[in-house]
Amino acid sequence: MISFGKDVVSNLKIALRKEWLLTNGLGGYASSTVIGCNTRRHHGLLVVPAGTSDDPGRKAVLLSKFEEVLQVGNNAYKISTNKYPKTVHPQGYLLIQEFTLSPFPRMVFMMEDIILEKEVFMPQGINAVVITYRIFPADRDVNFIISPLVAFREAGMLIEPHSDDYDLKMKNGKGFTMFHPEPELPPLYLYYPDDITFVTGGCWYHNFEYDTDKNTEKEFAEDLFDAGYFMAVLKSKTEFSLIASSEELPAGFDAGEERMRELKRLNSIREKCGSQTDWNEFMLMKAAESFISQERTPVEGFSGRSSIVSGYHWGSESKRDAMMAMTGLLISTGKKEECEKEFVRAVPLLRESIVSENPTGSNNDLVADAVEACLWMINSSYHYSSEFSGCAFIKDNLFGIFKEIISFLTGAGISSGIKMDTDGLLVSHRRKTDVPYHSLCSGVEGSAPKYGKEIEVQSLWYNALRIMEKYSKEYGVDGGSYSALADRVSQSIVSQFWYANGSYLCDFVSDWGQDTSFTSNQIFAVALPFTALPMDKAERVVEVVHRHLLFAFGLRCCGEINRYIYAGDHDHPSESLFAEKVMLRPWTLAAFIDAYLYVKGYSRVALVKANMILEPLLLHLNDAGLGYISECFDADKPNSPEGCIAHALSLAEVLRIKKKIDKLLMSSSTI
The missing domain is CATH 2.70.98 (Beta-galactosidase; Chain A, domain 5)
Incomplete structure (x- = not known):
């Protein structure tokens, strides 16, 4: 309460x-x-x-x-x-x-x-x-x-x-x-x-x-x-x-009966919590339901279709955000059927956005997000297969389309300019005015246009290839091409993105060479289920991000040395962008905890530390949007919450990582 x-x-x-x-x-x-x-x-x-x-x-x-x-x-x-x-x-x-x-x-x-x-x-x-x-x-x-x-x-x-x-x-x-x-x-x-x-x-x-x-x-x-x-x-x-x-x-229609029905619904959510006395988990689980919207028509009633609302009070649908939030909102909460419906609904739209030369659905399924959304979808499918027994659904409904999308990216690429380069990495030839991670972290409209190869996309790409390799083995088909390509991508990430002078991963690589900006995007190279980095480099990434970018409510998108990031032509820095405000995004804190636990071997000490890192966001449930997690926080003191008071991706990732920590703590027996 x-x-x-x-x-x-x-x-x-x-x-x-x-x-x-x-x-x-x-x-x-x-x-x-x-x-x-x-x-x-x-x-x-x-x-x-x-x-x-x-x-x-x-x-x-x-x-x-x-x-x-x-x-x-x-x-x-x-x-x-x-x-x-x-x-x-x-x-x-x-x-x-x-x-x-x-x-x-x-x-x-x-x-x-x-x-x-x-x-x-x-x-x-x-x-x-x-x-x-x-x-x-x-x-x-x-x-x-x-x-x-x-x-x-x-x-x-x-x-x-x-x-x-x-x-x-x-x-x-x-x-x-x-x-x-x-x-x-x-x-x-x-x-x-x-x-x-x-x-x-x-x-x-x-x-x-x-x-x-x-x-x-x-x-x-x-x-x-x-x-x-x-x-x-x-x-x-x-x-x-x-x-x-x-x-x-x-x-x-009886208001009293409707109230009792709503109380029963909320009580059923409480019963699904790992602990009946864990109020934070109950609030997160209850809030997760708020972002799942059913479609209804005046004549036919409920259509059976649902969608993920990206936030309140504004925010509609974003396929990329939906794919990123699925694990927390649907998979970790046991909503197997709803998760399958979201996969089935999203797959053809994302496929069309990538494969079609004239993609549709530009209102919320932006073409610029399509590749990242598909890679996040493959990542969510991995969590689905880990959480729910059996893999028939992925084999029957997703695997074939995943193969088609990856085949397309490794072949001609899409006309708008994203494809695999000779080194196995994905390269974009379009001006990306809505870079997924910089813009999400900074809160600056249209910040940091990029050309070339982004570290976060390569990390997702490698992760997707390893997942496809795993699926191929499980389904009895040849996955050798995925394995070989993943090996090549891993080598290219290390050789092209590792910045030896700073012992961290560059933000992106292009015809201009390495962009050595020190950003939080590199954490995804360690946070995802499959990492391309050897352990020594993974440990170093977590160490430097922990030291320079970790704050109470999320990761700072860049260090103070990179307060101004490039925009427009790469040889002309734009001081107007990024100069006013840098944001902390709560969902990036979950990614950091994933990476931190990985390099620490999931020890009990690391799990206790992870709980401490998460604590400020759990306390935030009592502030701003009560029972919800805000979209972002000002990186400067006093870290005021901003944006949506209830953000699907923020809440989904906090819920996911909390459940992960709690589950590992229960199974852990040594310190």
Whole structure:
């Protein structure tokens, strides 16, 4: 359980940094801060998928929040909190006694002798959110007024000024009111009990300010529309729920039953944890479910297809990220069937991106990522074969396509310019403006374009060849070509990338020679299941990365000596790139631990040390996105979390490496 008392919730600066997030398995979510004050445009009580053919990952904020007033006798208590220019109003956060996430976000308010609990949860598989209020004691007359503030906009946008006669296109039904002012977005249904009255009306609330957007130099102010208000006269009733949905709910929908169903689902996740008392593992396992989104159509219901959402509050699908995250999200959590579905869905798209001269699917399956994604897919398939008994699935569904892709890369290469060179290494002849590892580590858009041979790609390439060699032996086919090529790649990596003067691996090699930048990319030469390096060089790589690049929340992408990296022409360094901010990526910490354990022989001492390295990220579960791992951290003190508050790859790798450490510790008997 995550819990904060008055020391946190009454401190505005601290409270606004802590955000909760609920998801519904469809890509929709509800999210705000622990005091209910929205600090970013992506916050909202109901945010739902609103994809189009041009933008399939688009989401819409339908219901931003509720404004609530509790009237006790002659006193009116406004329990919401909003930021306006130079002021906070109302200051409901001062009435909050406690916030808990156990497992749903819950705020406890106190006014005189009245205690009010507000709880939010999302049913799975429905674009709906349930807000439940509980009032104690129930022996006094209490009037409760709740006003829905609606947005009806894309999650990444802000509302432009509207006229005062804004038409919500409202329709009333039995127990609900529906609004549909924007035809290109889903409608909003508000359901309420029979003994609660909804009074239509409406006015604009002007100049809400979103601090997080403001701090990231985005537009940060907007107006929200008050669609009316609910009036509840509470005498003997101590609990009621309001439901917001983007669809008409089926007859007999019961919020209490849905809550119990969700609790049972979460309890089943807890039962799968290695230890029933390991709260960190439970939070990671629970959060992992949030990134698996089911596809549903209005007519047919669930299609059976799922996808991996790369992050919240933004982020759609990235095949490369999905392949990298599969091991943590699906394989280590025992989701064999879901993993197989993701393989089957991704393989033809990635194959087309590489083999086809006119690849499609450019929205999220970027051609520039295709080779790396395929190599990560082969790596994930290795973890799949290790985790689940039997290998028929890989043999029947993946092995043939893996062979085709590798054959293509070793032959003509793709027209956009990536193929195997005579030394066995993969060489790229295209200007890569989205280099996978530099851009992920630095956070700088379009950083470090590369031409030539990258160490991380060669490491993945060697690893894939050894995996294919292993599969060939298991399936009774000749794998000699993979073995011979892997030997050649290993020799080329050592001879071309090893920088003797610094005793580390160069970042990449091109016609200009070695780029001797000291970067974290070299850790993949040791971290993957198969390494091309002899042990002495592997130990040296881990040693220098540990000494110069290891920080609490991830690996720094480069050392201080390489603070400025090359961009554009290789003989003209661009000081604007990289000069402002360097990021730490949590998922790189897992790669480092893999490498560290390998060179230390998986000793118990090394495993204990690995746990210590991981500890700061586990503590981070109680900060920023509560129960999640952030996308990145500022490399400079105080290492502020940035980017998505819930990042699939970050969480997947932390979960994977934690489970690996725990499993090895259980089986270890010597120090």
